[in-house]
Amino acid sequence: GAIVYRRSSSITHLENCTTLERLGLGKLSSELSRSRASAMGLRLTKAVKDYLDGTPVLISVDVIRKEQKLRLDGIIKTVITLSCNRCGAPALESIFSNFSVLLTEEPI
Structure with a gap:
């Protein structure tokens, strides 16, 4: 479910909020990634019923309208789970990534 204000x-x-599975x-999800995500404060909402x-994957977006x-x-x-290339053990990687997208009706 989305929260809008x-x-x-x-x-x-x-x-x-969604999940890696959705x-x-x-294949990047594991019990370890779920545990680390919980420790980071990422929780699934009640709207995520199928997984x-x-x-959890949290997406937070500001939508700015200009003309x-x-x-x-x-x-x-x-948080994703990868396999270590040296020993094969699971390795966790926390993802915290910013993004910007510009949507226009005209080609740039």
Whole structure:
């Protein structure tokens, strides 16, 4: 489920929680990644009903409308499990990534 609120008339803030499994990235999910995500404060909301044991992915986006353009500035947070190339043991990687996307009706 998404949480929506407005800071001003031109900016809308959206937050959504999903899982790695819902995004088709289940092979990067494990009990270890779920535990680390929980320690980071990432929790699944009640709206995520199909993968209750999945690794949470939090997406937080500011949508800024200016004339005929939309600018999306956001953050993605999750934890993924990778295999160590040296010993084969699971290695956890916390993901905290910023992104910006500009959407226009005209080609740039």
